Amino acid sequence: MSGTKGLSRQQIADRLAFEFQDGWIVNLGVGMPTLCSNTDIGDTQIIYHSENGVIGYGPLAEPGKEDPHLVNAGGQNVTLRPGAAIVHHADSFAIIRSGKIDVTVLGAYEVACNGDFANWKMAGAKGGGIGGAMDLAACAKRVFVIMEHTTRSGGPRLIARCNIPVTARGVVTRVATNLGLFEPLGEAFLMHEIAPGITVEEVRAQTGAEVRVPDRLPTFRLAR
Template identity: 40%
Template structure:
């Protein structure tokens, strides 16, 4: 189920609230790549890419791209002052040693226990897993940005993932186009609702079991 740019940016803007100064952050392709657009100019965060960049800067204007400088998704980027390059082995070593404070990823399914399935639909061609398994397993916090429903209008928040798992019980927060859920000790909790959706609409469109926070609030 495709989202328009306004909704994508709303999700990215909400995810940006979880990015704190001093963090080392890895962003997945798609909606997560929009998160830096919603951070203040000069915000003290270091963006890491598994293809070997530590200190990704803003996107460059059309026509000024460096063909040798791109993120893990292949999109042109810039480098902040003091940023550096590494080989892929060193970039992955940073992930595996737990040096990434936060990763923000897309997903195909997330279970009510925080299991993540985001790398393949069986029978479909994919370029590879990339850093998905390492990031999901080793980042200190994992946030998922995704549509609430797939293109067949089935819930992507499920009791048990039916697609191949990327990692088990790794997701801390899920932000969909309908609401925000936290995952703590295998318990899924609805903490925020995006207007114009109602609690009833979220209940009807969610396969996973969840509880509603006593501090629930609505986001315009």
Template identity: 45%
Template structure:
């Protein structure tokens, strides 16, 4: 079973050289620390930054440099800072190759709910709806089950949707899965020490298992 760092490390392996990547709030922000050597990418933040680096070491934080989740960050040589209107222009014109987001629920058709629980106060959806509507590739980083032990991979999302049929792949503490073309969660890899049966029990939506499922390499 993976912790949050393990999920981030596994997702980092999905990043290709030359990608422009947007990291959502939560587990996705950790991916910046695990970009593979030899891979050159540009991290984009919707609050107006292109060229984010890893998180700063303690004592080296600059309060004027933050990501969309208000965490202090670093910048790389050649980075640029601009207003949010330009940032969202980049997103809406599909300049972002890969978006990595957290989620509360994902459906077997690739729908995502990640911004609101009815009855709870929220500040807003941020850039999530723009990102899921415009990104060429969306990977979700999330826990497989909620605090009550209930699956977050469902036949249909019960929470307000952020996007419809947009998720391509999901990485959880238990597994790597992709959304099959006809619907369903196709199991690609299982986390170290996790059995296929454990993943089956933790998945409410349609789970597609084909052949021997390898253990993921972190």
């Protein structure tokens, strides 16, 4: 759990997992996104894909029961579900590039309300970490982002335009943070849900772009 107000990392991941529809092939990126495969979403059938060629994995392995040959995108030991399959890296990205991934869930440093996002290079850095994010962001049917609402120093991460080099342009359709669930609308973010105990004023104060609020604003949906 981070030091910021609002929801835990697993709760934020749970909320995005509730967006997954029956039969979707879902790719989870490094970091918070990998927590989505722990969420109990009832009878909804999801096929989790990891960029390293694992199709049909399940929750993280219990301590002491890890298979050293089996990791997800974050290098964490996961479990396989019945019907799982393994492919090599070029085939794994063939699946991605050919548009078979219904949604990819990625972490980010910044998301802009025009749907651009940045997650591979910090301000002023020479190097970066792209991993599979550019392939996924360009080719998945949908891109969801999961992130802390602000930087460690309290600066906004949801902003009008990205300040650092982008990973892809105009692709993000949902952003879940410790403060709420958002949709980039172009010139503003629409807040779909708000975290328990958080006010709209607090969200606006910590967001670097306009935040639109519907007449009835539901509270962030949590796991049972």
